[in-house]
Amino acid sequence: MDPLLNALLLSWDWRVEVIVILLLTGSVYSRGWWRLRRRGTPSHRLATGWRLAAYLGGLAALGLALISPIDVLGGQLFLMHMIQHLLLVMIAPPLLLIANPLPFFMWGLSVRARRALGQLFNSGSAFRRALRTLTAPGMVWMLFVAFFLGWHDPNAYNAALRSDLIHDLEHVTFFGSSMLYWWQVTGAGPRLRSLSHGVRIAFLLLTVPVNAAAGIAIAFASQPIYTYYTTVPRLLGMSVMQDQMIGGVIMWIPGSMMYLLAALILISGLMRADDNRHSLSEPVWATDEGMVAPGWET
Amino acid sequence: MRLHRTCKGYRLAQSGWPGQSRHRRLPGSACQDKWDSPCRTISHLTRLGRKALRHLAGLALALPFILGGAPGTAQAHGGGTPQLVNAPAGPYQVSVWTQPDSIRAGQKLHISVAVSESSNQAETSNLVLDATVHVQLVHLTPTSETLAAFATHENAVNKLFYETDLDVPTEGEWQVLVEVEGPAGAGSADFHMEALPSSASNTLVRRWPLWGGAGLALLAVGWSVYAFRARRNLPSPTTITTLHADRAPAADVHGEP
Known part of the structure; x- marks a missing residue:
């Protein structure tokens, strides 16, 4: 094998804290899933195979982003860093949240812990009220966009590449704000407010121009924006500008596609719900008033 | 019931x-x-x-x-403050990064080295992965206290780099000398850096996992009592x-x- 490729493939950052968190959350979820599965219907409908697969897939995406060569090479190639951010912001959170983790986590815990957790989300609890206030959709959207744009500022980005601590902070805030963002979109538990499909679709579509504008600005910049990359040895014969352009395009096109795809899934769900709505029976709609001016009945 | x-x-x-x-x-x-x-x-x-x-x-x-x-856990990504960028070292070009950003006496200095073939264009030069890299820290005082270590791929998370850790015992100016020996010959490059006096608060900040852990343990005990x-x-x-x-x-x- 080519020594360069060999060295690249061996560059794994085995971070104990990341591995323990992934194993811990994965085992609690799986335990809860298995318990609910064993109970039979109707909990059987909740503990479906695709949910377990989605959750484990989400954890795998997190693992890939944080310990694989993608993470290590992010310090040398901007495009790798963009792939890492895609995994952290647009792949892992929706996968983890469509698996609806809270009920499975509760069933994966001991009775006492489950009751304590349940009490946190009780309708009268201060925690629930505070969480509801702090996670208003508008606030979550602004927080997500602020972190997304803020960390792509050249000074913040260069600082993150120079310091591991700031780099970790960048990833924690990216992932945390994306979990809040996708929580609103997927409607996973706990449901503190019921958002209509229309609001969720707007939530997604409003993010597309922000993401696309940032991607385009980076892809078509005439000089290196993130100067840290001018100080590291280049790989694969790729110049700093080529690397920057490809990274910007990754952010712009696949990044925007994820939001559009999610919006399309919601639109199709909306249309399916409309199709399934029962039609009115003839005696209801065929009244004299209804026939004279359809749609004007009170 | x-x-x-x-x-x-x-x-x-x-x-x-x-x-x-x-x-x-x-x-x-x-x-x-x-x-x-x-x-x-x-x-x-x-x-x-x-x-x-x-x-x-x-x-x-x-x-x-x-x-x-844990004593001396190596820093991760091979990043840090660039000290040398494509500096000539015989038939090679050497780039060196150090972490943390400003070093204090008593702290561990993490050094990452990248070696590439000498070329007019840095972007097309190939990385050299089979060299021997020796790092020396010389204290610029009459005593000329010297520390030395080999930087290796084994110490590095990013296997394209050579990395090592060295304890900086004393404040003051240090010369960092990087010597490279490989198939194309040998060469060296150096730079200077200032180590600041040791600080108690810095030691406290560095031990944040310990304090964080103590806080978590306290929370766990409180929770158990409750x-x-x-x-x-x-x-x-x-x-x-x-x-x-x-x-x-x-x-x-x-x-x-």
Whole structure:
């Protein structure tokens, strides 16, 4: 094998804290899933195979982003860093949240812990009220966009590449704000407010121009924006500008596609719900008033 | 009392949620099933699961202490402050980064080195992966205290780099000399850096995993005391007649089906 490729493939950052968190959350979820599965219907409908697969897939995406060569090479190639951010912001959170983790986590815990957790989300609890206030959709959207744009500022980005601590902070805030963002979109538990499909679709579509504008600005910049990359040895014969352009395009096109795809899934769900709505029976709609001016009945 | 007939002739009172069964055998009942008896398998599996969870929680709590107490854990990504960028070193070009940003006496200095073939264009030069890299720190005082170590791929997370850690014992100006020997010959490059005086607050900040771990442990102890007290105040099992074991938590935690 080519020594360069060999060295690249061996560059794994085995971070104990990341591995323990992934194993811990994965085992609690799986335990809860298995318990609910064993109970039979109707909990059987909740503990479906695709949910377990989605959750484990989400954890795998997190693992890939944080310990694989993608993470290590992010310090040398901007495009790798963009792939890492895609995994952290647009792949892992929706996968983890469509698996609806809270009920499975509760069933994966001991009775006492489950009751304590349940009490946190009780309708009268201060925690629930505070969480509801702090996670208003508008606030979550602004927080997500602020972190997304803020960390792509050249000074913040260069600082993150120079310091591991700031780099970790960048990833924690990216992932945390994306979990809040996708929580609103997927409607996973706990449901503190019921958002209509229309609001969720707007939530997604409003993010597309922000993401696309940032991607385009980076892809078509005439000089290196993130100067840290001018100080590291280049790989694969790729110049700093080529690397920057490809990274910007990754952010712009696949990044925007994820939001559009999610919006399309919601639109199709909306249309399916409309199709399934029962039609009115003839005696209801065929009244004299209804026939004279359809749609004007009170 | 909520009664179950989960196995033939065995009446069970359940005070927890299913899967967490605290089955109590009621007077006048007897379990007739053997291995597949739910009460037996459930309690066995629950016990195992609890044990595993307890171990994992213990590990999670101990982790900050392990990380905080571990001597000389290498820094990660080969990043840091660039000190030399494509500096000529004989037939090679050398780039060197150091972490942390400003070094203090008593701290560990992490040094990452990249070696590439000498070329007019840095972007097309190939990385040299089979060189021997020796790093020397010389204190610029009359005593000329010297520290030395080999930077290797084994010490590096990014296997394209050569990395090493060196303890900087004294404040003042240090010369860092990087010597490279490889198939194309040998060369060296150097730079100077200033080590600041040691600071107690810096040591405290560096040990943040230890303090974080202590805080977590304190929280865990507080939680255990609270849970113990709450448990003591629970009504006796005979009065837990209104608890519906099958009931989901009061909050809507299920989200969308």
